[in-house]
Amino acid sequence: MSEKSCRLPAEKLKWACDPSIFNFRSTDEIGNLEGSIGQERALSAIHFGLGIQDNGFNIFLAGEPGTGRNTTIANHLKSRARTEPTPNDWCYVYNFAAPDNPLALSLPAGMGPELAADMKEFIDGVRTNIPKALESREYETHRVATIEEYQEKNGELFKILEKEVEGEGFAMQRTVSGLVVVPQKEGRNFTQEEYDALEQEEREQMDAHGKALTERLNDVMRQVRDNEKSLREALAQLDRELGLSAIGHHVGPLQEKYAYSERVVKYLESVQEDLLLNLDDFKPQAAAPQIPGLRVPKQEPNLERYQVNVFVTNDDHSGAPVVFETNATYNNLFGRMESVMQMGGVASTNFTLIKPGALHRANGGYLIVDAREVLMNPFAWDALKRCIRNAEIRIEDVLEQYRFMTFVTLKPEPIPLKAKIIMIGSLWIYYLLFHLEPEYRKFFKVKADFDSRLNRTPEVMQDYALFVATHCRNEGLLHFDPGAVAALLEYSARLVEDQERLSSQLMELTDLLREASYWAKEGGDSLVTREWVIKAIHHKIYRSNRIEERMQEYFEDGTILCDTDGSVTGQINGLSVITLGDHTFGRPSRVTARTYMGRAGMVNIEREVKLSGPIHDKGVLILTGYLGGKFALDRPLSLTASICFEQSYEGIEGDSASSTELYALLSALSGIPLRQGIAVTGSVNQHGHVQPIGGVNYKIEGFYAVCKAKGLTGSQGVMIPKLNERNLMLSEEVVQAVRDGMFHIWSVTTIDEGIEVLTGVPAGTLGPSGKYPDGTVNHRVQERLLEISEKMKRLLESEKGEKKEEKEER
Template structure:
């Protein structure tokens, strides 16, 4: 096949989208996109994961940023939850038995706030009516009657005791230490001298009577204490009856209203009991004593314990919640217990300060988080796994285990978890979690893989047009014409370097749509056509290609040596790609090879100075395998060769230059010069087959820019692997130059095809005797290797003979 037959036809240099495939005048005439574009594999996985209700079937959406992961899952969930029942509301209430452990109560959607209002109404009623009842004449009359009854009983007890004491010459008197029985004489107490002046028998009689009376006094005091207890009980019973009559007719309707909720009924019973036990709190409070110059606040009893803290409130008219948590910190995910600073810096809290997290709001629905953010936030990942494992949401003070001193805090009752967790992240994070975290595969069993490219089909083209229409309508941008959409699709194909596929990096496409609308508006356009899309792409390049232009200047003025004309032995132009953040460009580089006698074999200068990576080193070793397989079957290979990227001062990686290096080596061995107007790219295997590489468009355009700067001669071009033909999406300038015959693109599948184009000499196929045709490239290489082998053998013999002649007599040598 001749050199011209290896040229890539102009129609294969890029895919051109025909605007006639679109039937609209502008995207304003069509509806927006519903759903996603392509990604059938991911959609199937998501549908399966959302349908599985078994434990652990949570989802991980893997893919590159901008591939529509968030938009797709949101769209699917909106459709799925449209007709689904809303989850219940959740409230925290006071636990009257254990105040440190607030109770969690579940109510149907919308009933949580209603229950809170009912309890607030009850509290308002109690606070306004209980004091009025306690101050009523009827209550005061009953209270006075009970007190008077007990006072009368106590009076009778002491009256009888006083009568007994008087009859026996004693009196009941009150002292500082209490009531005592003292003997009397003539209406007065005995003096100490009078008592001691009594005879023994009289004193003993008097002492015995005193003891009996003292026992009666003790009995009387016991009866009085029992009466006081009975008084308190009767007063409490009066208050209880009063409280029941006052709040019962208001609390009973609540019990009927929430009859189907046992936990609520139990709570209402606790509220009633606590109200009845603390009726004193509703009485008017006396002001505290004031200190001159210091006004103390009046201490009012708090009734927060009767309030309802609605932590999750769902709309009864909407479906299951869909929660995107953009900042998945521990508190934002699992809730928190807030504190209030009091006077003196003391922090206090109660169940009304419990705040819900994203998991609470997503309970009964779906929680979507970014995998990287979850892993970066302390405690978030481990706590999330614990919630999934135990199927409950527990609000805890995560720092408690790290404190030296235990701080009194609340332990709210955990809430059952029934939510589907969806993490969005890169495939790299997925693999890290899968292999490094043994629990991960238990809890996230479904992976939805979003591809960064999709096959180009007529249906996909129409979907992209709908995507453009939806984006323009949503952001108020200028509509696109069919030619504008076609140019955008060509740009989408260029992004993935494939004539049969389109990029799914919708973030990049969205930015391009916005920028094209901007330039069209500035230019006075009413629609965005191909001209404005092309200007957008050119402007993007211009904003980022300063380094590329500087390198092109060095190449053009000869600072960086790179010939584009003539022919040189052992010298060739290779192509590499430099990436500067979001911009990549091709850079031509001179590759040289020198060959000499020796046994060192291939010497990679980059490797010797540690400027090459392992993949590049592998490519160099493949060259040795190729030479041995082709030329070492009938002779040992004895040579030394050095290969170098000239004027390269940074690291080199990749094997895309291995075919280039092999061409330079074959030229150096054969003595045939290589055309300097041709740049080469492509990797090679040990059989001499040229393999595909990446960045083919940037490499071609980089060499074309150099040739254009130095002057196009019509014989210049780039040689690429045949497999890379489908990856060609060259810019308009290169395509026009190829069409005009001022530049050329060749494609080859073997080293032999490439060396023929570079040298103009046939590569040569081995005959039946294994020899190559005389004058062919392979013949010249084989002959040179044989000559070098023979020269090495001859030098070895001569050195051995010389050593014998120089050896002194008697020397065993």
């Protein structure tokens, strides 16, 4: 195959978008983009994941940042959630049976704040009505009458007892230990001397009477205590009836209003019962002792426990909630219990200080979180798994298990979880979780994979135009004409290095929209044209290519050796790609090969000094397979060859230079010089087929820049694998140079094709005799290998002879 037949025309070096495919003069004339650009696979997975309601079918949006994952799911959920039912409100209230375990009440959407307002109104009424009722004359009259009734009963009992005691010659007297019965004589108490002077029989009779009267006194005291208990019960019943009359007309309507919720009705019953049991709090309290210089405020009853903590509320017309949690800490996801510092530095909490997390706000709808944030924040991932596994959300003090001391805290009632959780992350995180997290597959069964490149179809190109129009409107940018949109599409194809595909890195394209609009405004234009897009691209490169320009200076002043003219044996220009942060560029590297007699085989100098990676080492070892299969079919391959990247002081990886190294090696073996104006890239297999590589555009443009600096001769260019032709999206400058015949691009399929382009000498085909035609590259290589083999054979025979002579002499 001749050199000209391998040469590519300028039309194949770049895909050019025809602006006439767009039927508008400005993107201001077209509508907005509905949905996303392409991504049919991901959209199908999202539709399935959102539609299936079985447990565990949560979604993981996998893909590179900037591919529209957030925007796509946001747009999809925005329209979907609007048509779905609005979830219930949730409130936390005081648990009168177990104060440390606040109760969670579920109410229809929008009714949570209404219950809180009703309870506030109820509490305000209680604060006024109960004290007023307790201070009323009717209540005081009933209370006094009840007390007097029981006092009369007690007085009657004591009156009867007193008559019995006096009839027996005794009297009742009050002492420190209470009432006692003592014997009487002539209207006074017996003295000890008088008692001792009595006869034994009289003393025993007096003691028996005293004992009987004491028992009677004890019976009366028991009746008095029973009467006092009955009095307290009667007063409590009086207070209860008073309380019911004061608050019953408030509780009754509330129970009717919330009759649809049994738990709310029971809660209202508990509130009423607790108020009736604590009416003493509303009664006038004894005045607190006054301390000079300190004013002690009047003690008011604490009614905080009757408040309602509106935990989560939803507008009854808003549909299902969609929550983006950008900072996925434990508290932000699962809620928290806040504390109030009191005097002395003691922190206290109560049910009104329970705050919701993103999972509570998204309950009944959708929660979107960043996978990396969830995994980085302590406890968040394990807690999320528990919530999904148990289908409930618990608010806990996560640090409780790590403290040396246990503190009294709340244990709020868990809330049932029914939400679709969507995690967004890279493919690396997805595979990491899939393989290392046993329960991940149970909880995130749907993967929506966002591709970084899209097939270039007419529909996709029209969607790109709508994408431009949407961003111009949303961000107040200047609108684009068809030529500018076409330039944007060409830049998109350049990003993926494919003439048949476009990039889905929408973040990168959006930045270009903004920059092109800026330069158009700076230039006083009212519309972004192709020239402004190209200028934005050039300035974007200029801001980042300082290192590339500095390296280019080294090529120009000869610090880095690179011949772009003439021919040299065993020397060739290879191509590599360097990525420094946000900028990627190509540069040529001189590759040299030396061959000599020996049996060491291929000596990769980079490998020997540990500057090459395993893939590059593999590429060099493939060369041995190629040479052996082609030139050592009837005799062993006796050869030592050293291959080196000159002036390379950093690591080398990749096999894209393996064909380059093979060309240098064939030149060194054959003695035929290689054209230095042609740089080469491409990997090779053991059969000599040239395989495609990456970064082909950067490599070509890097060598073109060196040739331009040293002077274009019209014979320079780059040789690439034929399979890389569709990856060509070269700059307009390089394409024009090819069009003018000042630079060339060759594409080859095999090493034989490539060596002909580099040397101008036919490669040669193996004949029936096992020889290559005279004058061909392969023939000269074959002859050189045969020569080395014969010399090695004679040398070995000579060495054996010398050893034999030495042995005989001994």
